[in-house]
Amino acid sequence: MGAHILIVEDSALVVSALRILLEDAGHRVSDAGSVRAALDIARSDRPEVMLLDLALPDGDGLSVLETLSNDGLAPRVTVAVTGRDEPHIIARCKRLGCREVLVKPIRAMALPTQVAEWLAE
Amino acid sequence: MTRIGAGYHTVEERLRTLEERVEEQTRTIDELRNRDALKTQFLSNVSHDLRTPLTAIVTHAEILRDGILGDLSPKQLESICGIISGGRQLIGMVGEILMYARGAADQLSLTPTEFAIGTVIEQVTSQVEPLAVKKGLEIGVDVEKDMPPLCADREKITHILSNLLGNAIDFTEHGGRVWVNASRTTTVQSAASVLIEVGDTGIGIAPEHHELVFREFAQVDASASRHHHGTGLGLAIARKFVELHDGRIWVESAPGVGSRFYFTVPVHASC
Structure with a gap:
């Protein structure tokens, strides 16, 4: 049984690649290109997994997780996806509850297996 | 009065001129340092931004290579593998530029x-x-x-x-x-x-x-x-x-x- 996965990412090119991979693995995929869109989708159709880009056009990606956590609506698993791997950024992601931090360029082909592992925990 | 160079100047005047020159040189050095820092920051930002489309290119090519969207002929497969290999080479180069930018900005540290x-x-x-x-x-x-x-x-x-x-x-x-x-x-x-x-x-x-x-x-x-x-x-x-x-x-x-x-x-x- 597939999970509902929300991809929060403002690059349509990246979203389309991840969508193909995750749908091929049997998951239902939604996507949002901004903080506002991510909150709207997550509130109306709560995802089990959220892949969260940190740099979004209308603000900090982590604010999505922070807001959802405050509302008691955090997804079961949130994974940060970022081009920045500075230790303080990774530490902040972990502090706010990200299960993992994937640094771009991510090994996307491994993502379906990783999702299965996160959901099995 | 002391004779220095072509004209007559007091020691105080000469000292003031030298001080002004030192100040000017210091300002120039500061400005060059600021510009160098901006250039390093620019390199860092560009490298970060390049990672996103590169991820997309390599991932789309890998999807095709692995036959997720259907089988490929051997020649198509060879061509796709060329895209992946070129993309990975670019990713490596972007990583090096980013590492250089961090080193130049003294942002490198050890995780032992x-x-x-x-x-x-x-x-x-x-x-x-x-x-x-x-x-x-x-x-x-x-x-x-x-x-x-x-x-x-x-x-x-x-x-x-x-x-x-x-x-x-x-x-x-x-x-x-x-x-x-x-x-x-x-x-x-x-x-x-x-x-x-x-x-x-x-x-x-x-x-x-x-x-x-x-x-x-x-x-x-x-x-x-x-x-x-x-x-x-x-x-x-x-x-x-x-x-x-x-x-x-x-x-x-x-x-x-x-x-x-x-x-x-x-x-x-x-x-």
């Missing part, structure tokens, strides 16, 4: 763990082995028995080895030999250190260029660099990583004879 250097050498060697085999090169590894565990930044040591071994393969022609040796040594900085040698029987480097190859953007032989591609930052980054560990890196080489790159890392570099 304890590990066996032999294991890291094995991993790096197995990663580059297909390249060596493709070029018809013999690759050898010799790690001294009972080496003590190394406490260092594993990722950075891996990066140094990958860079040196990658260069050795790049600059060695068909039928040549590349090798990695690791042994114990002592240095001025540390009684117990590890000495790693990455050697090849390749084109070699003239003695007058031995220092130059470790400088940023250095291109010892423009034609060779163009042939082998790259940012020209690899060895400069390797040196920075070695020095972060209080180690030393150097090369012994001669044209046509091959090269031997050495670096030392104190056993307890960062713990």
